[in-house]
Each structure stands twice: as C-alpha cells, then as structure tokens.
Amino acid sequence: MRRRTLATLDGREKDFETFDNFHATQVLTIVHPAIAFYFKQIEKNQIERSKMLYIIGLGLGDEKDITLRGLEAVKKSHKIYIESYTSLLSFGISQEGISTLEKLYGKPLIVADREMVEEKVDDMLLEAREFDVAFLVVGDPFGATTHSDLVVRAKKLDVEVKVIYNASVMNAVGVCGLQLYRYGETVSLPFFTETWRPDSFYEKILKNRLLGLHTLCLLDIRVKEPSLESLCRGKKQYEPPSFMTIGVAIDQLLEVEQLRGESAYGEDTLCVGFARLGSENQMVMAGSMKQLRTVDFGPPLHCLTIVGKTHPVEEEMLDFYRN
Numbered sequence: 001m002r003r004r005t006l007a008t009l010d011g012r013e014k015d016f017e018t019f020d021n022f023h024a025t026q027v028l029t030i031v032h033p034a035i036a037f038y039f040k041q042i043e044k045n046q047i048e049r050s051k052m053l054y055i056i057g058l059g060l061g062d063e064k065d066i067t068l069r070g071l072e073a074v075k076k077s078h079k080i081y082i083e084s085y086t087s088l089l090s091f092g093i094s095q096e097g098i099s100t101l102e103k104l105y106g107k108p109l110i111v112a113d114r115e116m117v118e119e120k121v122d123d124m125l126l127e128a129r130e131f132d133v134a135f136l137v138v139g140d141p142f143g144a145t146t147h148s149d150l151v152v153r154a155k156k157l158d159v160e161v162k163v164i165y166n167a168s169v170m171n172a173v174g175v176c177g178l179q180l181y182r183y184g185e186t187v188s189l190p191f192f193t194e195t196w197r198p199d200s201f202y203e204k205i206l207k208n209r210l211l212g213l214h215t216l217c218l219l220d221i222r223v224k225e226p227s228l229e230s231l232c233r234g235k236k237q238y239e240p241p242s243f244m245t246i247g248v249a250i251d252q253l254l255e256v257e258q259l260r261g262e263s264a265y266g267e268d269t270l271c272v273g274f275a276r277l278g279s280e281n282q283m284v285m286a287g288s289m290k291q292l293r294t295v296d297f298g299p300p301l302h303c304l305t306i307v308g309k310t311h312p313v314e315e316e317m318l319d320f321y322r323n
C-alpha cells in the first residue's frame with residue numbers, strides 16, 4: 001500500500017494511504033463540503049478493513065447519482081468492477097465515461113463485460129473473501145435478473161454481500177403518471193435477426209392486457225457481442241455496440257402481432273416512450289404505436305410502456321406527455 005504525505009486543501013500536511021484517496025477527497029471538497037466531511041470520516045476508519053462484496057447501484061443519470069453510502073463503500077474497496085452489459089449511464093461505457101467515474105472515485109475501474117460476469121465471476125467472489133470488493137451496477141442491482149444470480153453464487157461461496165440500492169428504470173418510468181402498482185410482468189425485447197425472431201414476450205403482454213395492466217418493455221442492448229462469422233471461424237471478433245430504439249421495438253412488436261393475430265395490441269394502442277431517464281435531457285412521450293414509431297427519441301437508452309386500462313388521474317398525467 002503506497003503512503004504519501006500531501007498538503008490538503010486546508011493547508012495542513014496529511015498522510016494519505018494512497019494518492020487516489022487524496023485525489024477523491026480533493027475533487028469532492030470542491031464539489032461539496034458535506035461530502036468531503038463524510039470522506040474524512042471514512043479515511044479515519046479505514047484501518048478497519050472488512051471482507052465484503054458490495055453490490056452498488058449507481059442510479060440512472062451520471063456519476064453524481066451514486067448514494068453517499070455507495071461512495072463510502074467504493075472508497076473502502078480495494079478493487080472496483082463496473083458491470084457494462086445490462087445498462088449504461090448517460091455518458092456510456094467509453095473510456096471517457098469510465099474515466100469520469102475513476103476521477104470521482106480516485107481509483108481505477110475494471111470493466112466487467114458479459115463474458116467476465118458469466119464465466120469468471122468466481123475469481124471476483126474469491127477476492128471478496130480476502131478484501132472489500134465493489135461491484136457497480138447502473139440503476140439498481142436488482143433491476144436486472146443477472147445480479148440475483150451473483151448474490152446466490154456469493155452466498156454459496158460464503159462471501160458476505162451488502163447491497164446498496166439506487167433508482168432503477170423500473171421505478172423511474174413512474175414519471176409519466178402511470179401507477180407502478182398497475183404494471184404486469186416486464187418483458188425484454190431482443191433484436192431480431194434474419195434467423196432468430198423470438199416472440200415469447202407476446203404471451204406476457206397479452207396476459208397483462210387482458211388484466212388491464214401496463215407492460216414495461218426493456219429494449220435490447222448489445223455490447224461486446226461476438227459476430228456470428230467470427231465464432232464460426234473460431235476467433236472472436238466483436239460487433240460494434242447497438243441499442244434498440246423505440247421505433248425498432250414497435251416495428252418488431254407489430255410484426256409479431258401480425259403473425260400471432262390475437263389482438264394483444266395494435267397500431268392504435270396507447271404507449272409511452274422513454275429515453276435517457278434520470279439524465280438532464282430525458283425524453284418522455286405518449287402516443288399510439290403508429291405515432292411513436294416515427295419519433296426520434298435521440299441517443300440511448302430507450303424503453304417503452306404499453307398502456308393498459310387507465311385511471312382518470314393517470315390520464316390527466318399522460319396528457320402532459322402527448323405531443
């Protein structure tokens with residue numbers, strides 16, 4: 001562990017455990033004195049290190065949405081992983097985006113892609129038996145099914161786990177006025193390919209609609225996916241990242257309705273489109289499928305709600321978002 005004596009912002013000399021700690025304190029003192037005070041408390045306690053896997057929600061917008069409790073855990077952790085394939089912050093997962101987080105935390109981040117989480121996660125769990133490890137998840141850790149699996153594996157390996165919650169797309173969609181209590185099962189829409197057009201979401205939407213419930217459709221994210229040709233050649237090459245737009249989602253939904261013909265929904269069904277929830281330029285718009293399929297919702301991430309039976313108060317709120 002490196003130790004350095006450095007002058008702090010208040011002019012005194014201080015022994016910092018790592019240069020990184022100094023950096024984070026300095027950045028945060030500028031951002032907010034209350035946060036700096038909080039960090040000083042953590043620095044004081046840092047000798048008492050534990051062995052823990054912290055699964056930390058980052059919220060939806062940008063680096064500022066982490067909670068104080070989450071920052072405290074990051075600060076205590078020796079290694080920090082960021083899960084990169086179930087969701088994204090508004091600045092994406094580019095090197096620039098990652099370094100925004102690294103600057104704030106004053107520590108390097110290890111990007112955990114799908115391959116790592118699915119194949120090598122036990123290595124990370126074994127590390128958490130030796131020292132504090134942080135696993136960062138955009139949104140809330142339980143806003144994606146993958147992370148329950150991580151908790152189960154950790155518990156089986158006797159790793160202590162602490163989850164630090166945050167806002168999720170699952171509750172942020174409440175902004176349009178549709179009651180979260182009146183949603184049915186959430187569905188995920190995968191990108192169709194020439195040869196793979198799965199439609200198991202259709203049954204679920206149909207069930208929700210028969211019960212008068214709203215359906216949240218989460219839209220496919222493809223990050224670091226190996227191309228089919230490269231797999232056939234036996235040497236992995238990755239496709240560029242792609243994110244399903246609301247327009248593509250509606251096209252796919254209508255294609256499946258045409259094939260199945262059970263009138264789960266149609267071109268005139270009321271929907272709400274959401275883009276970049278939680279960021280400064282979030283966009284929310286209500287309209288029929290026909291209307292929303294041609295709207296440009298801008299950069300990712302997008303999701304869509306198919307509206308069920310509405311209460312008069314829900315209607316009143318939705319009116320604010322009709323174009």
Ligand SMILES: C[S@@+](CC[C@H](N)C(=O)[O-])C[C@H]1O[C@@H](n2cnc3c(N)ncnc32)[C@H](O)[C@@H]1O
Pocket residue numbers: 060086087088137138139140141142143144145167168169170217218219220221274275276277278301302303
């Ligand atoms: C697995 S889910 C959400 C996971 C995340 N842990 C959470 O709690 O929000 C990922 C999908 O949610 C939607 N989504 C996530 N964040 C979003 C945002 N800020 N705005 C709109 N849709 C979002 C997208 O459709 C994306 O593909």
